[in-house]
Amino acid sequence: MTTFQSEWTVESAMAILAHPTVDSEIWASAVEWLLIYGPPEIKELLQQAGGHATSEQFPDLKPRGFSPDGDPCYTLYDLAKHMGISEEEARNHLLEKERKHGVRHGYTQDDTITLQ
Secondary structure: OOHHHHOOOHHHHHHHHHOOOOOHHHHHHHHHHHHHHOOHHHHHHHHHHHHHHHHHHOOOOOOOEEOOOOOEEOOHHHHHHHHOOOHHHHHHHHHHHHHHHOOOOOOOHHHOEEOO
């Protein structure tokens, strides 16, 4: 179990999401935890909300394929461009999330189902 995994429970993460005045960094951490370790029905709701927020904030950002689990996949180039950072920064951020979560987040083109 990673340190991040042991930081929350479903109950504590959900309490943070429901709190009206919680710090935004704590709220984001609880959402992140639920997206990775939460029950399937909560993950699905958060993924839907995340997809909606992404399309609203970055309407030109489109997935280039899907992970084996069906999650949308974007190129590092596209992510970096839309976030206003370098590809190297985007790669480092992704690698840090993988290290922190103990979960794979990055996929190669061979690992994804590409869109026609």
